[in-house]
Amino acid sequence: MHHPHLSRRGLLIAGATGLAAAGLPAAGAAAAPAVVEPDIDGTREWNARPPNGTVRVLSQRPDKIIVHHTVSANTSDFSRAQAHAHARWVQDLHLDRNGWLDTGYHFVNSRGGWLTEGRHRSLSTLQAGWGHVMAAHTSGQNDRAVGIANEGSYHDGAVPPAAQWEVLVTLCAYVCERYGIAPHRIHGHQDFGDTLxxxxxxxxxxxxRQEVADRLP
Known part of the structure; x- marks a missing residue:
């Protein structure tokens, strides 16, 4: 299947002015909706540290997505550089404080809507549409769920910026399409533990879930 590809700026334009501005079919058009493959900066691009051991890739597809927030500051810096700095902050926290193998999440979505690969090998595995990187984001679900973290703290009434929301929808739709995950299997961390x-x-x-469903053929 061919995946129409937009740049990050194209994704933000799509979120701000609608899919038509990005060259995608308008609502109600006869053509099936396009599943956009979002740009994701790999671990090399944001200068990740090497993992403290071997990253396992399981020979199965994940069956759900679990959404997180990173409880970092709600910065107004929406730049790519900030996204990279935040990815490094998350990895340092997980390696040095938690003692984990690597970043616990598969992907991290910045407040500016810039995506970074979290745990090593997550991006190539997603693009292949088969296999699952064993992660460390949700107890009892790490062998079966794609973990997507959103930069910021959203337990105190704050809401995600428009660009971050748009790219979250786009990434979830792409993950669902690649792995055959139904939109109703998008969950929050609270569904699986006592957490905010x-x-x-x-x-x-x-x-x-509805916006993701609307993106899928």
Missing amino acids: CPGVLQDMLPRL
Whole structure:
């Protein structure tokens, strides 16, 4: 299947002015909706540290997505450089404080809508549409769920910026398409443990599932 490809700026334009501005079929058009492959900066691009051991790739497809927030500052710096700095902050936290193998999430979505690969090998595995990188984001679900973290703290009434939301929808739709995951299997961290994560994003899950469903053929 051919995946129409937009740049990051194209994704932000699509979020701000609608799919038509990005050259995608308008709502109600006869053509099936396009599943956009989002740009994701790999671990090499954001200068990740090497993992503290071997990253396992399981010979199975994940069956769900779990949404998180990183409980970092709600910065107004929406730049790619900030996204990279935040990815390094998350990895340092998980390696040095938690003692984990690598970043616990598969992907991290910045407040400016810039995506970074979290745990090594997550991007290539997603693009292949088969296999699953064993991660460390949700107890009991790490062998079967794609973990997507959103930069920021959303348990105190704050809401994600428009660009971050748009790219979250785009990434979730792409993950669902590549792995054959139904939109109703998009969850929040709270569904699997006693946690405030992902804050208001938990309440926004019905909207997220619907918007993802609208992107899928």
